[in-house]
Amino acid sequence: MTETMSESAIRPRKEFGKTVAADITHRLREEIIACGLAPGEPLRFDVLRERFGVSFTTLREALTALTAEGLVDAQEQRGFRVAPVSRQDLVEVTDARVLIEVELIRRAIERGDDDWEIAVISTLHRLKRIEQRDPEHPLRDPEWKIAHRQFHQALVSACGSATLLAIRADLFDRAERYRHLSANFRPRPRDKAGEHQAIMQAAISRNPDLAVQLIEAHIRSTADNVATYAAHLLDTE
Amino acid sequence: MTETMSESAIRPRKEFGKTVAADITHRLREEIIACGLAPGEPLRFDVLRERFGVSFTTLREALTALTAEGLVDAQEQRGFRVAPVSRQDLVEVTDARVLIEVELIRRAIERGDDDWEIAVISTLHRLKRIEQRDPEHPLRDPEWKIAHRQFHQALVSACGSATLLAIRADLFDRAERYRHLSANFRPRPRDKAGEHQAIMQAAISRNPDLAVQLIEAHIRSTADNVATYAAHLLDTE
DNA sequence: CCAGCTCGTATTTTCGAAAATAATACCGTT
DNA sequence: AACGGTATTATTTTCGAAAATACGAGCTGG
Numbered sequence A, B: 001m002t003e004t005m006s007e008s009a010i011r012p013r014k015e016f017g018k019t020v021a022a023d024i025t026h027r028l029r030e031e032i033i034a035c036g037l038a039p040g041e042p043l044r045f046d047v048l049r050e051r052f053g054v055s056f057t058t059l060r061e062a063l064t065a066l067t068a069e070g071l072v073d074a075q076e077q078r079g080f081r082v083a084p085v086s087r088q089d090l091v092e093v094t095d096a097r098v099l100i101e102v103e104l105i106r107r108a109i110e111r112g113d114d115d116w117e118i119a120v121i122s123t124l125h126r127l128k129r130i131e132q133r134d135p136e137h138p139l140r141d142p143e144w145k146i147a148h149r150q151f152h153q154a155l156v157s158a159c160g161s162a163t164l165l166a167i168r169a170d171l172f173d174r175a176e177r178y179r180h181l182s183a184n185f186r187p188r189p190r191d192k193a194g195e196h197q198a199i200m201q202a203a204i205s206r207n208p209d210l211a212v213q214l215i216e217a218h219i220r221s222t223a224d225n226v227a228t229y230a231a232h233l234l235d236t237e
Numbered sequence C: 001c002c003a004g005c006t007c008g009t010a011t012t013t014t015c016g017a018a019a020a021t022a023a024t025a026c027c028g029t030t
Numbered sequence D: 001a002a003c004g005g006t007a008t009t010a011t012t013t014t015c016g017a018a019a020a021t022a023c024g025a026g027c028t029g030g
Helices: A020-033 A045-052 A056-068 A087-111 A114-133 A142-159 A162-183 A192-204 A208-229 A231-235 B020-033 B045-052 B056-068 B087-111 B114-133 B142-159 B162-183 B192-204 B208-229 B231-235
Strands: A072-074 A080-082 B072-074 B080-082
Touching (some): A020 A045, A056 A072, A087 A162, A087 A192, A114 A192, A142 A162, A192 A208, B020 B056, B056 B072, B087 B208, B087 B231, B142 B162, B208 B231
Antiparallel strands (some): A072 A080
């Protein structure tokens, strides 16, 4: 291994054009969502500094941003920790998601143009292809996670409100963390492929009532699954 | 002026128990809402450092937090600026507020206990007393602002969802900034006292449909007022 | 005169040391 | 042995200097 083939050649220190802080925020977010950092776990600067190779200040900025997203919990003068999980929080996130997502899907169906339809169809197509490849543990496949996120994002993208989309994105991340939490204990994935297909068809055929009903069922049944199979992690807090 | 009567004796550097960063975040937030820092204005570190007497790092943390709240706009590698205003953004904030506030007032009316009723009644009482004192320009009175905020906060406080309350609070702040924007050009305050009274009564008498209707009208008419009297500030951007 | 380039300046971004605060261990007294 | 207070250590928080980046003036060649 030569000198020129240093670490930075293999994995760039940061994405192009972005600040280090934004990059660290992104990496920390993904790790918290995937429960690589456990809920409630203290986030000590020494440890993170070692792991990510950045300074106190940069970390602090990243943790502040994640606190606003509800993934990190700041305790004044006593540092940060991964946001704890609880049954109550799961219920709140689920209800908030239903409230907002239902509104956004209605607006998207009303306003969506050809590009929107294409985005919905193509993101679902990609998602299904990835599912065929490894139908067992989709959440463990980073590509599936991204495709899944993008499909749901595409569905509401035409709603016309950047404000509500930003709120929705934060809630989606918080919900995804709960899915990861229960993923290891869930016996088998539900028939998500079928649900996604049905939602897509309702959206494209401009049937808002049906789409809303399917989306709400999709969100709530996922949350129920989490509440059931991660019960031991939610009650003991 | 003696040495012991230094600046810190007159105004403490920070509130008790809080970090400097949290304090600066708070002060910057208030100043942006009050349009003491104009929409779109660049937030240069040298200037802010001078004004608030803190370091780069602390400022950066505060600005990051406010970016998440939608009051500051971060431009990668090119610093921060006060979030711009626009007609589109005003519409988005208004619609989002209606969506969420309507839901929360329903839940609060359903779940509110005695303490909730007392909080609603007493915060309104305080608000009315302050209005009597100076009925001309309520927004210029910091006490009125606080009382007004607390009344609306009290109304929904019993909703049972910290998650939605946090989102609501951010949207309220963004809307309040628009109110300040038009305050200087608005001919006369509307009959807010009457509206608040009616909302309070609908809530306390547990009439959710009426309360929802009044709240939505309250929010939308305020926004319409802003759109009318601050039109010259919204279109030229 | 203008377009494009280069270099100097202004500004942001990142860093590690120093100060402030909280947590813990220790010790003497009852 | 239990309690209270104090010193020590661990950790967070804040700072200003140094590095990185963007902005703008001035120059050169067409």
